[in-house]
Amino acid sequence: MEHKRFGRLATGIVRFSQDGHWDQDVQQLLRFARREAVVAVSNPANSVDHLRLGQVVVDDLLSAGKQVRLLYSPDYLELRDRRPLLRHSSRGAQIRVTDNDFHNALIIDRRVAVLWSGAGADQPYAYLVREPALLRALHQFALLSWQSGHGLSEPAGGRIVLDDTARAVLNTLNLGLIDEAAARRLGVSLRTYRRHIADLMARLEVRSRFQIGVRAAQLGMLDDSSGTHGMSGF
Structure with missing residues (x-):
């Protein structure tokens, strides 16, 4: 069954559509954050709203004093203006880039996660996860991908070049x-x-x-x- 609102699920996995309620849904989900959030973005998104939402998610978490880890793929960064990412870094967000294959995801306190699918599609959708065993696996995979990555400002050779x-x-x-x-x-x-x-x-x-x-x-x-x-x- 597909749901549109986050608040209806106590535990388990639910698929929902990214319709007009998407911004409010994510804002509602962020209220669950107590300590940390991992934002992993692999697939480039065609939607301007999706990019704007990503900024809202990170800005809100940082403003609330939460620990934020941002994990990106090289392909995604090629299409992005890095200035907002550098601003997030200057505010305390930790940013890494990895070649590992992973899905777009938001993981909060290892207690709840959102996995995006159908990136770039006309009607993208996502899964809300509150299944403990799957959450542990998702967080462990994100941690391994994080450890295998490098800093945002480091090119392939590992050297930082200043203008x-x-x-x-x-x-x-x-x-x-x-x-x-x-x-x-x-x-x-x-x-x-x-x-x-x-x-x-x-x-x-x-x-x-x-x-x-x-x-x-x-x-x-x-x-x-x-x-x-x-x-x-x-």
């Missing part, structure tokens, strides 16, 4: 310049400069300026001509 702007921002941090002086040095507004710092944190998958310095030093990105004394600027 000229990111390198310039990194250099100002390494020199220990205050934000206002650094912005003037780069010829940008203070707001733009701080946005570049947030983007750099996302690229390096860190959450503070100090961690930028540590990570950049580990990757050999710091300008030797400026010396290591400037590390105090991070």
Whole structure:
């Protein structure tokens, strides 16, 4: 039997259609989140609403202080603007990319999951899962796929490549310049400069300026001509 609303199922598996109630259904499901959510997206979606919904899901979870893991396939990322993903990373979401074959899924607290099917179809559908044994298997598979993946900013060779702007921002941090002086040095507004710092944190998958310095030093990105004394600027 196919259902349209999440709240009708106590346990088991139910198939439902992604009709006009889809946004409200996912919002209702998110109220169950207590600690963490895993969002796995493999198949590119043709629907703009589907992409917008994904942003709503992640934004709501992060705003509520939940731990969020985002797992993507390379094919999906090829069709995406990565800026929203980098923003999620800067807000604390953990992002990995894997070549493993998997279905689109949302797993919350290992207690409830949604599996998408028919991606790209005119009438896509999904399954709501509250069957404990299947939930354990889904979470274990997601964990194995997560462990086999790599960071969002890492290309196939494993090396992070920064553009000229990111390198310039990194250099100002390494020199220990205050934000206002650094912005003037780069010829940008203070707001733009701080946005570049947030983007750099996302690229390096860190959450503070100090961690930028540590990570950049580990990757050999710091300008030797400026010396290591400037590390105090991070």
